[in-house]
Amino acid sequence: MVPLEWYLSLSFALFAIGVVGVLSRRNIVMVLLSIELMLNSVNLTFVSYSYYLQSINGQVIVFFVLTMAAAEVALGLALVIALYRVRGVLNVDEINLLKG
Amino acid sequence: MTAQILFFYFAGVIIASAAVAVASPNLVYSALSLLITFIHIAGIYILLNAEFIAAVQIIVYAGAILVLYLFVLMLFNPKQERRYLHGQRVVGLFLGVVLLALMLFATFRSEVLEAKGNFTVASTRVIGHTQAIGEALLTDFVFPFEIASFILLVAMLGAIVLAGRGQKRRPTPSAHMPRQAMAPQARAGEGVGTPTVGVR
Numbered sequence A: 001m002v003p004l005e006w007y008l009s010l011s012f013a014l015f016a017i018g019v020v021g022v023l024s025r026r027n028i029v030m031v032l033l034s035i036e037l038m039l040n041s042v043n044l045t046f047v048s049y050s051y052y053l054q055s056i057n058g059q060v061i062v063f064f065v066l067t068m069a070a071a072e073v074a075l076g077l078a079l080v081i082a083l084y085r086v087r088g089v090l091n092v093d094e095i096n097l098l099k100g
Numbered sequence B: 001m002t003a004q005i006l007f008f009y010f011a012g013v014i015i016a017s018a019a020v021a022v023a024s025p026n027l028v029y030s031a032l033s034l035l036i037t038f039i040h041i042a043g044i045y046i047l048l049n050a051e052f053i054a055a056v057q058i059i060v061y062a063g064a065i066l067v068l069y070l071f072v073l074m075l076f077n078p079k080q081e082r083r084y085l086h087g088q089r090v091v092g093l094f095l096g097v098v099l100l101a102l103m104l105f106a107t108f109r110s111e112v113l114e115a116k117g118n119f120t121v122a123s124t125r126v127i128g129h130t131q132a133i134g135e136a137l138l139t140d141f142v143f144p145f146e147i148a149s150f151i152l153l154v155a156m157l158g159a160i161v162l163a164g165r166g167q168k169r170r171p172t173p174s175a176h177m178p179r180q181a182m183a184p185q186a187r188a189g190e191g192v193g194t195p196t197v198g199v200r
Helices: A004-024 A028-052 A057-086 B002-023 B027-047 B051-076 B088-109 B121-127 B129-139 B142-163 B177-188
Strands: none
Touching (some): A004 A028, A004 B002, A004 B088, A057 B129, B002 B027
């Protein structure tokens, strides 16, 4: 029997790795990938609490997080493609104009 | 005991491959190591008796989302990252460690109140995990379910509008225009002389 704290520690470590990725990577696609990592850690927290509290609500919320992740990826990558077409850059530090 | 060994295997691979995904300078390598992370998270879901979530994790994350990322990465042919702020990697690592310490502190200092529901492992084995999730999704959560479908519709339309914009405004025959304009001079043996109309 694996205690709940181990699952929570795993998912928090994953979240911290995602935060480090968002803070230190400069490619915009890598920033989006790190956000995916953080969403996965949130899913892991929901499922482990759902198992230990014996309630299915957490697993249903995981579905909505999955839906949001799919929508975020589609829109985010479409924005990246549009941005690359207009400005030709993918570096977050170089994207500093409101009007392209 | 078997569950603990499996947990340590999955957790070790998840942490290692996520670290590789964040730290690798090659973007395709990091996307592929994120694939390993997603598949092992599905293994953790199976340990937690959530088989349907594990299947959805593999299908949606490893199958759809990561393929989209790889497609975009290979479309762009990304070069080496340039950094404008010095010491950003150190500061990011420090803030991540501080956040992890705070969350672990909160985890081991708090306790879960014993208010358990009726979704036990035995009841899942009777009716099946997929059916249990389907019943909850279409009875208690039917309004968020409709909102989620609307969000997917908006995302699809937005992606089509954003990524397909500007496709018609691109002048198509521009690559051939200078060569056609220079063709008479080249035939006369003059070389490239004064630019005529149409030569940029």
